Amino acid sequence: MTEPVPAETGFLPGPIILLGAPGVGKGTQAKLLMARFGIPQISTGDILRDNIARKTPLGLEAKARMDHGQLVDDEIVNSMVAERLKAPDTARGFILDGYPRTTAQASYIEQLRNASLGSDEAGNAASIRLPFVAINIFVDEAELLRRITGRRICSAGTHIYNIYSNPPSRESVCDADGLALTQRTDDTEQAFHKRMDEYRAKTAPVVSYFSDKKNLFRQVDGSRPVEEVNAAIVSTLRQLRAGESA
Numbered sequence: 001m002t003e004p005v006p007a008e009t010g011f012l013p014g015p016i017i018l019l020g021a022p023g024v025g026k027g028t029q030a031k032l033l034m035a036r037f038g039i040p041q042i043s044t045g046d047i048l049r050d051n052i053a054r055k056t057p058l059g060l061e062a063k064a065r066m067d068h069g070q071l072v073d074d075e076i077v078n079s080m081v082a083e084r085l086k087a088p089d090t091a092r093g094f095i096l097d098g099y100p101r102t103t104a105q106a107s108y109i110e111q112l113r114n115a116s117l118g119s120d121e122a123g124n125a126a127s128i129r130l131p132f133v134a135i136n137i138f139v140d141e142a143e144l145l146r147r148i149t150g151r152r153i154c155s156a157g158t159h160i161y162n163i164y165s166n167p168p169s170r171e172s173v174c175d176a177d178g179l180a181l182t183q184r185t186d187d188t189e190q191a192f193h194k195r196m197d198e199y200r201a202k203t204a205p206v207v208s209y210f211s212d213k214k215n216l217f218r219q220v221d222g223s224r225p226v227e228e229v230n231a232a233i234v235s236t237l238r239q240l241r242a243g244e245s246a
């Protein structure tokens, strides 16, 4: 078995926002960045799904909207993220995956950062002192539909497959841990179209919001193989952070 490569701790990645439509690969890329830089992935979708699995009041409230491909209320996700950012593992940086998805969420997270600047008590203060860098991953819509309907996830939520492009060696079984593979309830064609409508109406303006901050925003072509997309994101991050201190 190959030893896991230790995280690169010499580079301070700071807060990273991964933007992009459903299925562009934000989750896959966030996991690779997490392993490389030793900073956590904060996926609002994963936190919501965890609440659904545990049948918490929040999960029960969010489930119907999620199953139909609609966004969950800003207040719910904003407070989830604020709570998560208090954990000390965010000190060197973190990757926001699937958040912010509305301009109200984008202003909320910027305000949260401004409010914590100068504060000594919060565990997040060190990383949040750096500005957010936003990377928008883009892939054409026909390919997104194929990725979404082909996506399968191991029951532990850790490993992601695609029956067309990255199938497991045994059908419906995770190669890594032998657990059953499942399909997300919103990874149907019908829910995909609703998610794309929500994306166009509410999330595309978030991309414009960040693209106005030219030295903190880049676009990355997500239609290439996972490793190539990852290499592009890593070098983009280094350039953006180097530009800041230049």
Ligand code: AMP
Pocket: 022, 044, 045, 046, 048, 065, 066, 067, 069, 070, 071, 072, 073, 074, 077, 097, 098, 099, 100, 101, 102, 105, 186, 195
């Ligand atoms: P994801 O796992 O990022 O594809 O998110 C799955 C679903 O969770 C979305 O379709 C929304 O219903 C909900 N969700 C996740 N993140 C957010 C967010 N930032 N704002 C509103 N709803 C969200």
